[in-house]
Amino acid sequence: MQGDEYLPFLRRILTSKRLEHSLQVRGVMADLAEIYGLDREQALVAGLLHDAAKDLGEAEWAKLVAEAGITITHEAERDYGHSLHGPVGAYLVAKELAVSNPLILDAITSHTYYGDVGSFDAPLSWCLRFSDLLEPTRDWSRVSWLRRNVPRLRDAAYGGRLSEAAAIQTGSLIGWFTELGMAIHPNMHRAWAEKSAVLGVDESFVQ
Ligand SMILES: [Fe+2]
Ligand SMILES: [Fe+2]
Structure with missing residues (x-):
């Protein structure tokens, strides 16, 4: 399935529960890709990688925030678990996995509603937010x-x-x-x- 090449990386940095969530989000994205006419590969990769940074320790993510120049422009963005792991995840998968598609990176950045990305309202970004809540293990x-x-x-x-x-x-x-x-x-x-x-x-x- 698309994105399987990223599984060894995800197994290293995610808890098993988060990995299962990520796989399930990818599954919902496969369904929604058909319905909304999304590029299937983009949809599946965004689903699988969306929480790539969520289980990092604070020292690790703080380093990435500084390295990437990620800014906080609203109080809500200070919360790592609810907001900041979006942009940190996009930076991490670009850096470590060479993911470069801007639609995928914007969807990951803004799945937590963070930031000011051009594709905030793209169907791919919305489908990722829906899948995050809809996946069946939630x-x-x-x-x-x-x-x-x-x-x-x-x-x-x-x-x-x-x-x-x-x-x-x-x-x-x-x-x-x-x-x-x-x-x-x-x-x-x-x-x-x-x-x-x-x-x-x-x-x-x-x-
Ligand atoms: Fe998330
Ligand atoms: Fe998630």
Whole structure:
């Protein structure tokens, strides 16, 4: 399967649970590539590599942040587990695996909503964000926003309704993060505003 050449690298730097998650995200990306007419190789590689940096220790990732010149422009971007592992992962796979396709790198950078990348709104980037929540080993039973809305997200994403899926995803994440008192990235707010306007819905759509 596409991306298998990267497995020895991923086995070295990911926990077995994260590797399983990455493989499952690649599987969902294979389904969504068909539905959205994505380049299959790009989709599978982005899915497999999206969390490449997530299990690095702080000393390692801080070094990569400095080396890559990754900037923090919003409070939400300080959080490594929720945000910064996106751009660090893109830098890492470019450096270590010679991945150079800008669509793949932008999708990895912005799967956490981080930054200001040209392809933030590309179908590949959205499909990666959907797959990250939809992969079947994820257990959302303790997160009410996602327990409620992930089945709807699956229905919209697999139904080819990208704007609807993006609105469900961003609206649910904003609701969840607000409840937790977490900073919310402006990209998430902007995406929710744009997609909910396309659909003509308000917050009650995800409540
Ligand atoms: Fe991630
Ligand atoms: Fe992930």
